[in-house]
Amino acid sequence: MRKFIWTLVIVAVVAVFGGRAWYLHKQAEQNKDAIKIGVVVPLSGFDENMTDRIVTTLKTATEELTKKKPYKIQYLFEDGKYTVKDSISAFNKLKASNPSAYIVLGDLPAFGLRPLINETKMPTIVLVSGDSGLPAQSPYLFRMSLSSKDMIQRLASFTYNTKHISDAAIMKIKNNYGDDGSQFFKKYFADLGGKVIAEETFNVMDMDVRAQVEKVLATNPNMILVWGFGPGYTTTFNQLSELGYKGEIITDFGVFDKAVWENIHNKGDGIYFTTIDSQANKMNPQFLQNYTAKFGDKPDVVASFAYAAVEALLKTIENPKGIEAGLYELQNFETAIGKINYDKEGEPHAQIVIKQMQPDGTAKIVKE
Amino acid sequence: MTYVLHQLIMISIYLILVYATNLVTGLGGLMTMAQAAFYGMGAYVYALVALNMPVGFVASCGISLLVAGLVAWILSKVVLRFRGETFVLATLAFQMIVFTILDNWEGVTGGSYGLSEIPRPSLFGWEVSTVPEYVLLSVIVAALITGVFWVMLNSPFGLSVRAVRDNERAAESLRISPQKQLSRAFVISSVLASLAGCLFASYVTYIDPTSFSLTESIFILCILLVGGSGNIIGPFLGVLFMILFPEGLRFLGLPDESAANLREIVYGTILIVLMYYRPNGFKGIYSVK
Structure with missing residues (x-):
């Protein structure tokens, strides 16, 4: 009985993959050119x-x-x-x-x-x-x-010239994307006359960034740049709201992602972000x-x-x-x-x- | 063809890494979580030397191995005071420290941007620039390391390390110093991991910290556990299985939308089944607890 079941399993596996291989072969022939x-x-x-x-x-x-x-x-x-x-x-x-x-x-x-x-x-x-x-x-x-450079340049100008805010904080992801964003924001914002008063990082998979958020909020920023992606990015929005931040937030188009929005619902309206005019x-x-x-x-x-x-x-x-x-x-x-x-x-x-x-x-x- | 050759290079690199781990874990009975740290240290030191000092491949590798050996020797003074879970935690802490340094010391390691334009090796006038040439180099190095490990396995040193693993007190009664033997094993292991790092960095020519994270240490350990530790054939089987099996799953021809997830499920299931039926791995003579 055991032998029969094993034979049956092997035949089924061979049939499935054989069939799939045949189908792929036919498809490859069709896509030859x-x-x-x-x-x-x-x-x-x-x-x-x-x-x-x-x-x-x-x-x-x-x-x-x-x-x-x-x-x-x-x-x-x-x-x-x-x-x-x-x-x-x-x-x-x-x-x-x-x-x-x-x-x-x-x-x-x-x-x-x-x-x-x-x-x-x-x-x-x-x-x-x-x-x-x-x-x-x-x-x-x-x-x-x-590019981060183009997006950040626009956000720095928006913060300083449109919103008339001269002190901002940064919450960035710990990778080259975060470093890139933070570096350019500090440069462009300072060129305009603004000042970055706090900077903290989060990891892509972080589910708790309260410590970093608390440190940033202790400096009373009027604007926070959140720069990143992944669960850590979503968590940052949630915990900024949870810890009572009422100021402005600027970020990239990641916030407009359906999955991100669903995770930060009711905590994300009012956020400004750079994007293309899709x-x-x-x-x-x-x-x-x-x-x-x-x-x-x-x-x-x-x-x-x-x-x-x-x-x-x-x-x-x-x-x-x-x-x-x-x-x-x-x-x-x-x-x-x-x-x-x-x-x-x-x-x-x-x-x-x-x-x-x-x-x-x-x-x-x-x-x- | 390049794809197959690339897999051969990766097999060679991981073979060195797993033999290195086998020395401490399989022979010494200490589960180290710092292999990726030494692997990364090797890669970064090699890259920094090769990028800043035109001393050639052998000298760059030599400096890299020396640095790894020195760091491992100093570290061994601390971590080898511990056994079992405490040793795991101590090496894990070191892994985290190295990763944080690689990720944050922007002026030297390039931080999360990593280092690029790492030169390809040049050995006594032989420019290793194509993938087939690199296969030759990495296979030769891996074969040499396999030979070294084979000699070490049954040498007085290998036997004494195994004796320490099996019964430290009994080994001491035979005038074997556990501290000294394990320290030697740890240093050799780290130097070999660093050599793998040199090969990796010179092959991919771009390195970043995520290639040397804790996940990588766990992956190296998994290869050893799946293949079987404490001998020469187990790690080899482990590397073949853990590198080629997931790659082989790419050829199943699964639908694009679900292929990757299905592959992960198949891979995970087979690993569970394997560990259920062969808890010591394919060919393990020592079960890591």
Whole structure:
């Protein structure tokens, strides 16, 4: 009996994987002539929700936007787990499929992959990346996001010139994104005449930042810059409110993420944040319908970046000089995130706006 | 092809790390949580020397191993006063200290930005610049370390460390100094971990603190536990399994949306099943408690 069960289990496993292998083989045959794009993203972990939106956007938007095109695009996804080691593994596996370009999510994997990107001379678009120095590290790296430097410059000016606040505090994540944001805020705010009176850090997975919040609040700041992502970022908003902070908060577009908003509900309205002027009306209607059906709302900032990356890729694939040269040539290029202009370092310089969170979870553009 | 070669390099690097851990944990019976700290120390010292002093790969590695050895020797004076859980805690504390330094000493380590543009090795006129060349280098180094470990295993030193592990009092009655033998094992282990760090840094050419966190120490220990400690074949099987198995799962052809999570579930389940049926690992002769 035991032997029979084992045989049955083995046959079932072989049948399932054999069937799947056959299906994949057929699919590969169908996509033989497709232009392949390698995608290294964290498919597991706390970023998974964001990745899900990016994966859906890349696939669905490309499907809709290439319906009338003479070519086909196939995305090859690999899990980089947001670590250097695994991203290199994922990149090397994708390399075997000869992709024409790569899409990478986040600063750390992009930094780790930079030597490989240089070696393979593969144009790589980095989504959700803030590190100011990243695109300058390689002629093949292109950002499709907002750099910390650009966002912070805008926030410093907003704090000092629009809100007339000259003392601010910083709560930043303990990594290069946090360091980058804090460094630029201190510089730009001081240039304008403002002063940073306190600075504290939190870790990405922190669930209790009361000690840091208490220290910051002890300095009575009129404005707090919260710079980061992950559970620690959400916790900071919650505990600022819990410990009675009534002043202004400025941050990046992370606060507008559906998952973040759900976690800080009733504690997040009034927060100012930098973002792009996402123009869903410029997106493909069928894509919008499919996306909304899956996620229950319109594409968020991150999905908008992914959509703009698809638009840029489709434009440059048709460029006879190739994708890399094509990306550098994108000037005043209309996308779903407004006009982008790639400079010689691979910065898109997308249009930045400041929005304020409303009690119902929507956001309104603030006049500066 | 590059993908396979990359896995070979990672296998070689982890083999060195796990043999290093095996020396303290498998032979010495002390569960160390500081391996990633020495691994990181090796990588950072190598990178800093290679970036700032044109002394070549061998000298940069030499300096790195020397620093790791010195730090390990000083540390051993403190942590080897403890046994069991207290030793684990002491090494864990050291791991946290090193990570915090790597993450915060911006002027030297680059802080959370890490260090980039680390030069590739050049050995006596041999420029190790391509992946196949790097495979050759790392496999040679790993093979050498395996040989060294094999010799050490049955040498008087290896036997005395094992004697200390099995019964410290009895070993002392045979004029074996537990402190001295364990200290030697700890220093050698740290130096080997640092060598793995040099190889890693010169291979990826970019290092940041997250590659040397506590998670990495736990991962190294897991490889040893899964493979089996106290011998030469266990760590080898552990490295093959823990590096190749999750990579092999990439080829299952699971749907994109759920592939990564399903892979983690399959990986976790198989680890649990494995530890249930083989608590000493694939080929362990000593069970780490």
